Amino acid sequence: MKSMTVSEKSEAQKSTKDLALDFGRAWEYAPSPEATDHVKIEKRYELFIGGKWVAPKSGKYFPTVSPSTEETLAEVAEANAEDVDLAVRAARRAYDGVWSRMRPEERGKYIFRIARAIQEKARELAIVETLDGGKPIKESRDVDIPLAAAHFFYHAGWADKLDYAFHGRKARPLGVAGQVIPWNFPLLMAAWKLAPALACGNTVVLKPAETTPLSALFLARIIEECELPEGVVNIVTGAGATGAAVVDHPGIDKIAFTGSTAVGKRIQAALAGSHKRLTLELGGKAANIVFADAPIDQAIEGIVNGIYFNQGHVCCAGSRLLVEESVHDVVVRKLADRIKTLRLGDPLDKNTDIGAINSKMQLDKIRELVASGEKEGAQLYQSTCPIPQKGYFFPPTFFTGASQSSRIAREEIFGPVLTVMTFRTPDEAIEKANNTMYGLSAGIWTDKGAKIFHMATRLKAGVIWGNTFNKFDPTSPFGGYKESGFGREGGRQGLSAYVELDG
Amino acid sequence: MYLRRVKSNGHDSLARANGDSVSRAYTPLFAPPPVDQVAVEERVASLAKRSLKKGAKVAGLKLSIRMMDLTTLEGKDTPGKVRALCNKAMHPLDSDPSLGPCAAICVYPNMVKVAKEALRGSGVFVASVATAFPSGLSPIEIKLDDVRRAVDFGADEIDMVIDRGAMLMGDYAKVFDEIARTKDACGKAHLKVILETGELGSYDMVRKASEIGIAAGGDFIKTSTGKVQPAATLGVTLVMLETIRDHYYATGRKIGMKPAGGVRTAKQALQYLVVVKETLGDAWLDPDLFRFGASALLNDVLMQLEKERTGNYQAAEDFSKD
Amino acid sequence: MKTRTESHVDAADVAVPGPLAVTDPSGASAGLPRLRVTKAYKMYVGGAFVRSESGRYFRVASEEAQGDADPAGVNIPRGSRKDVRDAVVVAKAAYEKWEARTPFNRGQILYRLAEVVESRAKELEHSLVRAGQSRAEAAREVAATVDRAVFYAGFADKVSALVASHNPVSGPHFGFSVPEAMGIVAVIAPESPSLLGLASVVLPPITGGNSVIVVASEADPRTAIVFSECLATSDLPGGVINVLTGYGSEMGPIFAKHREISAIDAWTADEALRATLEREAASSVKRVKTHPSPNAEMWFDRRRGQGLGFIERHLETKSIWHPVGV
Incomplete structure (x- = not known):
């Protein structure tokens, strides 16, 4: 080695430019599926209203399908307006009868019970979540379920401490909360909604997403086992019409919704003049900003975690990668190699990194947007990993050379698709990052602490991650700026969504 | 590559090559990319959770045996002890001749001849620590002489230690020069550069030392002497592998990696292999480019292999302690 | 109190000679009283006093001629869609700089405003009297307004301490949440009390770093304009508070539809208007809070007429995760 002449060096330049790593079959991981035999999924699920499992007045049931196998897992009751009315009553x-009168510490103890029961049943809940929603078991096992338990545990402790929470202002519950949740983190979103509502003394009518109702129904069983007074939590399954019936019901005092910005806007408009309180957690198109002075190899992991976590079905996904121009080529080269190592396939396999797309509809939407990206002239990078014959799958993908105005740079794709763009100065990064109607989250990658703070102050987003991405914690308020919604979930600040304050 | 050595005052010194635009993936010696501790540890924790079952486990464990530098580096080492270890390296498990052999035996210079003799014809290499191992705090002439004598005794590989004091004082030129001169002294022997990561204090320093070790001519970079805690960890191994990756991207040259010290269980060995597989890919899943420096590891691997073969958990006493 | 009349000139409003006169050294007009100069009332936008771009106006009469420069009735600009547009442009520019100031500095400027309002107390009282209040009521309202400004002046650099948090996340990150201004807050001020109500709804959002566009009381916009003169002579940068006059029912929906406005705070008895604002605001997911007009006395109540809630309503929470490592 020692030294090299100039001509040797340029020769090396030529030959090394296209070097890529070979992630082949030298040592393959054997399939390692999580055993599902101890999880019993019923053939049919009724509605959970007033502490009882009741057949829907609608008389209708809909199938819930595993997106990784396209097999029907169970039939689930479809609640109509009449069913929703029963739940609200x-x-x-x-x-009126129990929950608002109960001593707050007793309320807290019920919520602690739920937290504990989730921990006890963590394994079966993880399996159900993965079966019904398609997410990798390692994520439901290590993220969704532990965080759901943590949310209940955290909020349980607030129940008897609300007098400390608002600086002397007295907090009282709002009454009945109607909560409509999405399919990307089914149990976790149920926890984010239920835990603060219950801790603050409200009762709840919860509507899970139609493609992922099972874990909420398992949670209903847990709530039964924990002997919560009947009617404190009611779970009505169904699709959009059921959600609309919850939103429109005059007996509800507060609506909390997590989902798309389009639906959020419709809900906000529908509630006009109703005196119902509202919080919305909507879409995003987060910028993940990588500076030249970033720890690049860790940034690559952050990029991967930002966009490929949960197949990119994450409202706060880092779907726009803004890279300082001087390191663009390096980042692209490394990212292109890195996505080759992502393991796509059976969500129940413990080594699967990328599971199934949640539904056929979502898969079609992703395909359509990716096609538009190619049509608009962006350069496509895609893993060539094998795609299972059955089920809805989409390989990890990213685009370079997309314009700031292209659809793949502006629209929420909600899939494993990243759009890479460049910037030259911190100001330009801020300008481009904020150049969106969304404002849910952002990531900053730099070795310079001062720069993290500078950027964090100027980015218009509710959650900012410095040298990390997609981190959640019950103590950390989560929610958006601009059209990503309003209100926070988690932390002391999140309690405001479920109380009325005297001044 | 990025550094050329120029003569100044009769000693080797360094200067950065101009126009270093071969690849921005590879940052020159004195300004390596920063490393984020939190993210490194998160990454290895995630890799450590890979589930390795049945065939994958057996194949990984068998591979790990072939990657082992079976090591004894004790003041009480004797020819008898070394011969026993050599025998173990050549035939890790008498009942299964398909296992092994190990990649090398790693000993002090005085034991090289014994090992060389014991291993003759086996294909198992003899590695010798040198350069005033483990501290490296002796005059350079003595360290070089140590290397030359070990090579003369028949060592195929030299495991040197860097001057951590110089490293921590910022005298990177000294560290570089000593490695480069050691490489010269090695002749045909391969050079492994021990960074002693447990004394470097941060991943940034590990990264920097890795860059220097590679640039100055190391064929392998190695975490530890085994005499300092912490020794090898998945985190430092990842950072070193990332340095190797950047060097490969920039030059096409493949540098080897050797975690040493602290790898005691089959489970750990598999975790290291996962980190290698998912960081550098197939080419490095080979004893030419990846080694474990270990003594206790082999028996645990053998025990796990027997468990897989028989379906029953094994007892430690069933395996020879050499 | 006379009610508002539109574009209609009352005979009583024709200027009459006032009591003040100066001697004309030429003697030419000896004995004739001096013709007083009446004031054209303008909206306060971007630190300047402007007429409505639309050229429209509405008449506001007063209880009685007070012997001052004003005629009994004055023409007040009737703000339009384009006035809102212009106000948004300056409010946006002002917000970015206002929010970047230190809370201590914002507090000092709010205190300066209190000083200026106090020093112009007589003028403000006068305007309130013209709008139909007794001298005593007017004095009480102005005094309460000064105190309200002092209250928020002292709050500016304490809001963070009360609403920010350290979030002890389970992992190697330092997590914290800080309040941040929303941007431009559009306000429909309470009809009454016209001065204290206005101050009580525009000061809290700017305390938190927002800029404000407010539609003043329709019944007494004149006092809002005098108050704007206080704003203009305090150290408050132009554009931080923009005072429009006109009809809330006309301008409110324009606010609601304007995508650059982040939040609406509407104090109006008009239930249909409240519903319209809530509905129209949905198209850009605005933060909307509408309030049925409370009893005017509420604004004098230290517990209910002011407080952290008024500030917090127009703050976002930003949660930041910073790595902790070597």
Whole structure:
């Protein structure tokens, strides 16, 4: 080695430019599927209203399908307006009769019970979540379920400490909360919604997403086992019409919704003049900003975690990568190699990194947007990993050379698709990052602490991650700026969504 | 590559080559990319959770045996002890001749001849620590002489230690020069550069020392002497592998990696292999480019292999302690 | 109190000679009283006093001629869609700089405003009297307004301490949440009390770093304009508070539809207007809070007429995760 002449060096330049790593079959991981035999999924699920499992007045049931196998897992009751009305009445009775009168510390103890029961049943809940939603078991096992338990545990402790929470202002519950949640983190979103509502003394009518109702129904069983007073939590399954019936019900005092910005806007408009309180956690198109002075190899992991975590079905996904121009080529080269190592396939396999797309509809939407990216002239990078014959799958993908105005740079794709763009100065990074109607999250990668703070102050987003991405914690308020919604979930600040304050 | 050595005052010194635009993936010696501790540890924790079952486990464990530098580096080492270890390296498990052999035996210079003799014809290499191992705090002439004598005794590989004091004082030129001169002294023997990461204090320093070790001529970079805690960890191994990756991207040259010290269980060995597989890919899943420096590891690997073969958990006493 | 009349000139409003006169040294007009100069009332936008771009106006009469420069009735600009547009442009520019100031500095400027309002107390009282209040009521309202400014002046650099948090996340990160201004807050001020109500709803959002566009009381916009003169002579940068006059029912929906406005705070008895604002605001997911007009006395109540809630309503929470490592 020692030294090299100039001509040797340029020769090396030529030959090394296209070097790529070979992630082949030298040592393959054997399939390692999580055993599912101890999880019993019923053939049919009724509605959970007033502490009882009741057949829907609608008389209708819909299938819930595993997106990785396209097999029907169970039939689930479809609640209509009449069913929702029964649920709201049950919640009201529970609010007036029991829950709002209960000593706060007793309320807290019920919520602690739920947290503990989730921990006890963590394995089966993880399996159900993965079966019904398609997410990799390692994520439901290590992220969704532990965080769901943590949210209940955290909020349980608030129940008898609300007098400390608002600087002397007295907090009282709102009454009956109607909560409509999405399919990307089914149990975790149920926890984010239920835990603060219950801790603050409200009762709840919860509507899970139609493609992922099972874990909420398992949670209903847990709530039964924990002997919560009947009607404190009611779970009505169904699709958009069921959600609309919850939103429109005059007996509800507060609506909390997590989902798309389009639906959020419709809900906000529908509630006009109703006096119902509202919090919205909507879409995003987060910028993940990588500076030249970043720890590049760790930034690559952050990029991967930002966009490929949960197949990119994450409202706060880092779907726009803004890279300082001087390191663009390096980042692209490394990222292109890195996505080759992502393991796509059976979500129940413990080594699967990328599971199934949640539904056929979502898969079609992703394909359509990726096609538009190619049509608009962006350069496509895509893993060539094998795609299972059955089920809805989409390989990890990223685009370079996309314009700031292209659809793949502006629209929320909600899939494993990243759009890479460049910037030259911190100001330009801020300008481009903020150049969106969304404002949910952002990531900053730099070795310079001062720069993290500088950027964090100027980015218009509710959650900012410095040298990390997609981190959640019950103590950390989560929620958006601009059209990503309003209100926070988690932390002391999140309690405001479920109380009325005197001044 | 990025550094050329120029003569100044009769000693080797360094200067950065101009126009270093071969690849921005590879940053020159004195300004390596920063490393984020939190993210490194998160990454290895995630890799450590890979689930390795049945065939994958057996194949990984068998591979790990072939990657082992079976090591004894004790003041009480004797020819008898070394011969026993050599025998173990050549035939890790008498009942299964398909296992092994190990990659090398790693000993002090005085034991090289014994090992060389014991291993003759086996294909198992003899590695010798040198350069005033483990501290490296002796005059350079003595360290070089140590290397030359070990090579003369028949060592195929030299495991040197860097001057951590110089490293921590910022005298990177000294560290570089000593490695380069050691490489010269090695002749045909391969050079492994021990960074003693447990004394370097941060991943940034590990990264920097790795860059220097590679640039100055190391064929392998190695975490530790085994005499300092912490020794090898998945985190420092990842950072070193990332340095190797950047060097490969920039030059096409493949540098080897050797975690040493602290790798005691089969489970750990598999975790290291996962980190290698998912960081550098197939080419490095080979004893030519990846080694474990270990003594206790082999028996645990053998025990796990027997468990896989028989379906029953094994007892430690069933395996020879050499 | 006379009610508002539109574009209609009352005979009583024709200027009459006032009591003040100066001697004309030429003697030419000896004995004739001096013709007083009446004031054209303008909206306060971007630190300047402007007419409505639309050229429209509405008449506001007063209880009685007070012997001052004003005629009994004055023409007040009737703000339009384009006035809102212009106000948004300056409010946006002002917000970015206002939010970047230190809370201590914002507090000092709010205190300066209190000083200026106090020093112009007589003028403000006068305007309130013209709008139909007794001298005593007017004095009480102005005094309460000064105190309200002092209250928020002292709050500016304490809001963070009360609403920010350290979030002890389970992992190697330092997590914290800080309040941040929303941007431009559009406000429909309470009809009454016209001065204290206005101050009580525009000061809290700017305390938190927002800029404000407010539609003043329709019944007494004149006092809002006098108050704007206080704003203009305090150290408050132009554009931080923009005072429009006109009809809330006309301008409110324009606020609601304007995508650059982040939040609406509407104090109005008009239930249909409240519903319209809530509905129209949905198209850009605005933060909207509408309030049925409370009893005017509420604003004098130290517990209910002011407080952290008024500030917090127009703050976002930003949660930041910073790595902790070597």
